[in-house]
Amino acid sequence: MTAPVMVQAADMAGTRRMLRVVDVLGEMFVDLAAGRTRSPARTVVEHGDRRVLLVSPAVWEQRAVGSVKVTTLTPDNPVRGLPLIHGIVALTDLETGQITALLDGAELTAVRTGAVAALATRWCTPDDADDLAVIGAGVQARALFRAVTAVRPIRTVRVHSRTRAGAEKFADWIRDTAPHPVRVTVRDTARDAVTDAAIICTATSTGDGTPVVEADWVASGAHVNVIGGTHPDAVELAPALLADAVTIVEDRSAALDGAGEIRAALADGLIKAEHLHELGSLVSGEVAVTGRTSVLRTVGLAIEDTAAAVALFEERPTAEQGTGDPPAVPSTKEGVSDGHA
16 A cells, blocks of 8 residues: 655645645635535534544545544643644545545644635735734734735734734744735734724634624725634624625535624624625635625635645645745736636
8 A cells, every 4th residue: 555645734834835725725615616525514522621523524526535634622732832733634535545645634724724714815805905914823823824925915914912922922923934024013902903904814712702803993895804713603703794794604504503703693683694605606706895895704614624635735845846935926816726627
């Protein structure tokens, strides 16, 4: 039996790889909206105090690949100096049944979640949008910054987090790793961070229904990527914003089940389920934002892991290719795959 290729976190870094993940996710979301993929509900096993084991399978028949991700969430790990999330993704060739690759699950989760936000950002913002606000300062906030700067020429970043020290550390990381000079400021309040921002990303570990970002703080025409929250009723963005915004989700049924803002907006009569637009419809051109305020609310799908894994497997470095990563950043939406490649 041929041993699977090991794809480590370092093999997922760089603008070129991020853009490849964004493009392949675009293909996958078009297929998902058309019913051409299978992504069953994940299996969740709770054990101990808030510790969770998750198993997430998916099949993308158009690409003849499948994957299974095994993930653990251990809330006490940060105080131990360990990551909150550990995991591994097994990528499978559906034609032969062989396991072709094993990928670092925690890093893949961060990369694909950031890439989903970047895909929406690519389709919901002007090509020259260069002002970003990030609420949160953890692993996912870093992934969001890497992903959004891969698709937009970000020049200014405003950061807010629960602790000033965490925000300052994140700001220093941005200055050290940004692909081009970026002006970064740490703001004392979320309101100060998001006011007038063209692109807003929220990635917190909030666990309640009190919004981190209020609706009237968001500028008209801005785009908001809502990523965080620790359970299906957690809210980062005030649901009132959804009444007037173009609301985008990965999958309608998954959002109805697991997105706090959407569940609250529905309960309050602010929106109806048919007002939710799936990301695949945005990529295929069936839905257009055209300057309106827009919100992407993600919950995470196993099929995203499959798409990201195949993209990174295909982009893995070889002895002949080397590991170079030219800073290729598309300036227009025409660079997005139409889903038939």
